[in-house]
Structure formats: structure tokens, C-alpha cells
Amino acid sequence: MRVFGVTGWKNAGKTGLMERLVAEFTGRGVSVSTLKHAHHSFDVDPPGKDSRRHREAGARQAMLSSSNRWALMTELRGAQEPTLADLLARLDPVDLVLIEGWKRDRHPKVEAWRAETGHRLIAPGDPTIRAVAAKGDPGPLDRPLLDLDDTGAIADFIAAEVGL
Known part of the structure; x- marks a missing residue:
């Protein structure tokens, strides 16, 4: 599988870019999956639902299945x-x-960056960031600068990088 990341600081536009890239690539006939890292406790299983009750009772894994989708939740219970x-x-x-x-x-990435957030770029000193997709002027760069709103150009860049 080819892997490419979208990174950046909070409110840089990562999730919106991911959503647009998934739509762009699937529109091109490319099969896509996503992985999202959460920096905080999250739960996709609402309180009171049967599968939540199973996990709260101590199940290490709980699987939900229907004719539309299935999901597997794993409790780490203190594991790494x-x-x-x-x-x-x-x-x-x-x-x-x-x-x-x-x-x-260490996977290849594009950094999403918006001037209005006031965050510094991650790209300098990080060779895994192959390009910066920016809204605003990030200043001089030693790698390609893409328009954060030009999803097609960003998808073209990623496709070229991973050989699609």
C-alpha cells in the first residue's frame, strides 16, 4: 500500500484537506483508506449502547456489524x-x-499551514515533509509550495510522490 500523510498544527486545515483529498482520489478511481491520530481520549461508541456496555464490562474487543458497515473497537487497558x-x-x-x-x-507528508493560526512551519528540518500546502505566505521554502485550497494540485503532487 502507498502511504502519504497530512500533518500540521491545530487549525491548520488538515481534516478539511484530508476530506477533499479522499473525495478527489476516489473520484479518480483510487481506493483510499485513512488513519487519524487523536491526541486525546475519544470514543466512537455512545453511552448506553450494547457494545459500549460490553466494553465497560471488561471486553477487550467489541465488534459491531450491520448490512452497511462493521467496526472493531479494541480497549488497550493500559497497554502501549x-x-x-x-x-x-x-x-x-x-x-x-x-x-x-x-x-x-517517518512516512512522507504534506504540511497544511495557514498564516492566520500564527504557528511556525514544521517543514524546516523535517525531510519527511515533501511539500507545504499553505494559505498565506509561509516565507522562503526549500520544497514545493502548494495552495491549500487547490486540492487537485495537492492530489497530483501526492500521486506523483507515491507513484499513482
Whole structure:
């Protein structure tokens, strides 16, 4: 599987870019999966639902299934968070996996950056960031600068980078 990431600081536009890239690539006939890193406790299972009750009772894994989708939830119960490589190995094969987050991992990435957030660029000193997709002027760069709103150009860049 080809892997490419979208990284950046909070409110840089990562999730919006991911959403647009998934739509762009699937529109081109590319099969896509995504991985999103959460920096806080999250739960996709609402309180009171049967599967939530199973997990709260101590189940290590709870699987939900319907005619539309299935989901597997795993409780770490104090165990180490799986690595990105471990999580990628659990995905079904697709043409492209887009990863949101995981700034410090070594996969290739595009950095989403917006001047209005006031955050510094991550790209300087990080060779895994192959391009910056910006809204505003990030200043001089030693790698390609893309318009954060030009999803097609960003998708073209990623496709060229991963050989799609």
C-alpha cells in the first residue's frame, strides 16, 4: 500500500484537506483508506449502547456489524498504543492510505499551514515533509509550495510522490 500523510498544527486545515483529498482520489478511481491520530481520549461508541456496555464490562474487543458497515473497537487497558506500522498492517489493501497526524513518524507528508493560526512551519528540518500546502505566505521554502485550497494540485503532487 502507498502511504502519504497530512500533518500540521491545530487549525491548520488538515481534516478539511484530508476530506477533499479522499473525495478527489476516489473520484479518480483510487481506493483510499485513512488513519487519524487523536491526541486525546475519544470514543466512537455512545453511552448506553450494547457494545459500549460490553466494553465497560471488561471486553477487550467489541465488534459491531450491520448490512452497511462493521467496526472493531479494541480497549488497550493500559497497554502501549499501537505503532503506525501496526495499525497500517490491520487495514485491508487499498491503493492509497492517507494519514492525518503522526508528525514524528517517518512516512512522507504534506504540511497544511495557514498564516492566520500564527504557528511556525514544521517543514524546516523535517525531510519527511515533501511539500507545504499553505494559505498565506509561509516565507522562503526549500520544497514545493502548494495552495491549500487547490486540492487537485495537492492530489497530483501526492500521486506523483507515491507513484499513482
